[in-house]
Amino acid sequence: MLLNTPNILTLLRIALIPAFIVAYYWASPWSHMLATGLFVLAALTDWLDGYLARKWEQTSPFGAFLDPVADKLMVAAALVMLVADPRVQAHVLDIRLFAVVVLVIVGREITVSALREWMSEVGKRSHVKVSYVGKIKTVSQMVAIPFLLWQRSFWDLPIFRIGEILLYLAAALTLWSMLIYLKAAWPNLIAPRAP
Template identity: 65%
Template sequence: MPLNAPNILTLLRITLIPVFVIVYFLPVSWANAGTAGVFLLAALTDWLDGYLARRWNQSSAFGAFLDPVADKLMVATALIMIVANPRLHPLLLNAPLFSVVVLIIVGREIAVSALREWMAEVGKRKSVAVSVVGKFKTGAQMAAIFLLLYERPIIGIPAFRAGELLLYIAALLTLWSMGVYLKAAWPELTRGEDKDR
């Protein structure tokens, strides 16, 4: 495991996950702001590690494996915390719908990870590389989770409601990007076993 700057940032992102879980459940007035701040820091390391890996030519197989794992752990943990918090249910427009949206997002992350792993095994990983829609989906998810964790109004804008609506948009982008990946992988998924394989 090369301990270069991008990989250290990815490891930092993973270590920040238990930190924002602990802060979220602290019985203090600044818990929401603290949790949102830690989550924002973790999200920024996601962008920075990729930037540094490209800029300094420090990409590695370990980083390529760990980076998406860290992202998915961070997103899934935050969404499950929000769904599991009964105090927030009355604040949601529709708590059951919100739970379904969270299931869609987490389920898609698992499915796409499995698809990418399988495509890598057949030598077609580049076919399911991150798409532009996937990047928009990630941005919408991160912004939505930050607002949901923060809860309080920001310059008069109800952050929690904005976060909820943005998460619904992220869920639509999630389904769209999954469709893009499935379309790219479909020829391999539907190909019969060749005799020479």
């Protein structure tokens, strides 16, 4: 079934992206709170749609395709807005490092998506299925980004700095998981193609 509850939650996550962008740029002292709340809501729907799909046995090819697309769109939108924001640029330890980290994360998503598509063409998609490290990478991104979006201290905790450090950890996990996928796919990448 195309429109089951997990798929509706995934579509909701995609629909939240424009609302999240508008909230982030809204000229209000509450904009950071609203943007953070929308991102957290989207992250929770990511967990919930997967949980419900497995529990109710409502997995589908459409959901398997759309779920990672929704995640990547939300993360990419947040990271691009953060790296372009002068408020963020003024608070990061080093804006060049921050920009490189964002590039690594977005570049990895493009690379792994292309790798999975190519492996599907050669009938080896299962060799590059989502790994445990990839799941930890996703969780670390989904935790780091709300901390960066909040942009204020909370109970004397340096929330933004914690988010920045978590994002650097996510970038390291991003590279590690990409290497795992490339290693799994490497024999197929260098094998001569049949005429």
